[in-house]
Amino acid sequence: MINDIARRLWLSVFRVGWPRTRQTRVEAMLSSFVLHVHPTWVRVHALRPTYTLGLGLVSFYLFLVLTVTGLALMLYYVPHPDAAYRSMKDLEYAVTFGMFLRNAHRWAAHGMVAVVFLHMCRVFLTGAYKAPREFNWVVGVLLLLLTLALSFTGYLLPWDQLAYWAITVGTAIVAYFPVLGPQVRYLLLGGHEIGAAALLRFYVLHCLVLPLAMAFLVALHFWRVRKDGGLSAPPGRLHRRVLAWPHLVFRELLVLVLVLVVIHAAALLFDAPLEEIADATRTPNPAKAPWYFLGLQELVRYGAIFGGVVVPTGLVLALLLLPYLDTHPRGVGVWFAPERRTANAVFVAIALAVVAVTIVGTFFRGPNWAWVWPW
Amino acid sequence: MVAAGTTGLVAGALGLLGALARSVVPDVLYEPPRRFPVGRPGDFPPASATFVSERRLFVFNTPEGFYAISAVCTHLGCNVNHEVGKGFACPCHGSTFEEDGRVRKGPAAWPLPRFSMSLSRRGELVVDTRRTVGADFRLKA
Numbered sequence: 001m002i003n004d005i006a007r008r009l010w011l012s013v014f015r016v017g018w019p020r021t022r023q024t025r026v027e028a029m030l031s032s033f034v035l036h037v038h039p040t041w042v043r044v045h046a047l048r049p050t051y052t053l054g055l056g057l058v059s060f061y062l063f064l065v066l067t068v069t070g071l072a073l074m075l076y077y078v079p080h081p082d083a084a085y086r087s088m089k090d091l092e093y094a095v096t097f098g099m100f101l102r103n104a105h106r107w108a109a110h111g112m113v114a115v116v117f118l119h120m121c122r123v124f125l126t127g128a129y130k131a132p133r134e135f136n137w138v139v140g141v142l143l144l145l146l147t148l149a150l151s152f153t154g155y156l157l158p159w160d161q162l163a164y165w166a167i168t169v170g171t172a173i174v175a176y177f178p179v180l181g182p183q184v185r186y187l188l189l190g191g192h193e194i195g196a197a198a199l200l201r202f203y204v205l206h207c208l209v210l211p212l213a214m215a216f217l218v219a220l221h222f223w224r225v226r227k228d229g230g231l232s233a234p235p236g237r238l239h240r241r242v243l244a245w246p247h248l249v250f251r252e253l254l255v256l257v258l259v260l261v262v263i264h265a266a267a268l269l270f271d272a273p274l275e276e277i278a279d280a281t282r283t284p285n286p287a288k289a290p291w292y293f294l295g296l297q298e299l300v301r302y303g304a305i306f307g308g309v310v311v312p313t314g315l316v317l318a319l320l321l322l323p324y325l326d327t328h329p330r331g332v333g334v335w336f337a338p339e340r341r342t343a344n345a346v347f348v349a350i351a352l353a354v355v356a357v358t359i360v361g362t363f364f365r366g367p368n369w370a371w372v373w374p375w
Numbered sequence: 376m377v378a379a380g381t382t383g384l385v386a387g388a389l390g391l392l393g394a395l396a397r398s399v400v401p402d403v404l405y406e407p408p409r410r411f412p413v414g415r416p417g418d419f420p421p422a423s424a425t426f427v428s429e430r431r432l433f434v435f436n437t438p439e440g441f442y443a444i445s446a447v448c449t450h451l452g453c454n455v456n457h458e459v460g461k462g463f464a465c466p467c468h469g470s471t472f473e474e475d476g477r478v479r480k481g482p483a484a485w486p487l488p489r490f491s492m493s494l495s496r497r498g499e500l501v502v503d504t505r506r507t508v509g510a511d512f513r514l515k516a
Contacts, residue, residue, distance in 0.1 A: 167455065197404075370469060
């Protein structure tokens with residue numbers, strides 16, 4: 001009786017029993033809302049961890065972790081200058097697991113910036129942006145920008161010195177953009193300075209506008225992976241295919257376990273920083289932007305127009321146009337294809353330069369932005 | 376029919392989106408006033424530079440009179456530090472400025488602005504950050 005009800009309940013939800021036969025394994029992928037993001041059969045090539053490094057998947061999992069932990073933090077966080085910092089202290093000291101959730105949110109956010117960047121490097125170095133995947137590369141670039149925007153808007157919310165001055169520097173860079181820069185900054189801040197209006201705007205962007213945009217573009221990104229013929233692979237070769245259930249689904253779950261373990265470990269071992277409450281009268285020395293913008297801050301030292309406008313705009317435009325400029329069809333589906341030696345060399349050089357200036361800005365810059373050795 | 380429907384759709388969308396776009400431009404700012412008193416002349420010792428932290432500016436008292444220089448670095452908006460006789464230094468990106476506010480070393484491209492000052496009827500020094508003045512400006516008080 002109970003068994004029968006349980007069985008009917010299961011079937012009403014999933015339509016098929018636990019997938020054991022080839023028939024039910026195919027049906028499971030087709031009939032499940034969540035699983036039908038995948039095809040029923042996948043190329044073995046796409047499953048090789050050394051090909052994808054699982055970076056896109058990890059980015060998505062980190063986004064899920066950020067959504068869940070972010071929702072929990074929203075129950076305590078108050079986006080007003082009088083209360084924001086106090087609610088951070090509450091999360092640290094007066095909420096059970098509050099610090100843990102904040103740590104997890106912080107480290108997952110930093111991790112996501114890094115992993116999305118690495119995912120982009122993987123896609124470039126395997127030539128996976130070439131036809132028919134040009135547009136999905138563009139969507140990916142937008143997702144990278146959204147990730148940075150989410151991280152940046154979240155950075156202000158703790159309302160501590162770190163947050164306040166990082167956003168001071170960041171929004172001042174915005175104002176350097178020709179013609180519309182100052183107006184965009186005014187809109188972003190809802191005024192001339194970083195106050196209550198700015199905090200509320202950053203909060204709404206961080207908790208609602210940008211995550212919704214992210215969710216939409218992630219869905220589009222995944223859908224296009226399917227529509228563009230699955231993950232990129234060397235053309236012309238006969239590809240062996242295996243059933244997505246269990247080969248793909250269980251590998252994905254394994255990656256999820258790894259991500260969760262790492263996030264738990266990081267959140268338990270390392271506390272997210274919280275400095276003194278934001279004080280517009282006292283600039284810390286040195287005042288640093290979030291680490292992923294420290295490359296920008298380092299460049300801005302050599303000239304705000306050059307570092308804050310020319311270089312980032314040039315990089316983003318180059319990334320967006322890349323698949324339409326590079327029409328050479330060969331070298332797809334393998335790492336460091338010999339046909340792509342020049343393209344890969346240029347990309348690696350630029351990526352290393354980005355990493356290098358970021359490292360310099362993070363570790364080698366001390367008071368008054370003078371050179372210091374980190375040891 | 377199609378034309379009427381399209382017109383209605385476009386007009387409806389434009390109305391909503393236009394209202395949304397306009398509404399995010401604030402009409403009223405709940406910010407500190409941009410013209411404010413900073414204290415009485417006697418609060419500033421002769422031949423001194425005082426950092427008025429809550430207003431992010433320096434008030435100089437010289438034998439020729441008072442003047443105010445912004446403490447907000449023209450590069451990216453950090454507060455500059457002042458050392459008497461040595462000028463200003465920004466902690467964010469290392470810009471330095473001469474004692475009179477001119478750029479000594481970049482990345483800042485513009486000098487620290489000087490603000491108009493006046494004496495209120497109550498005898499207080501009043502700074503107006505909406506009005507910048509030249510290097511020769513002095514307020515006798």
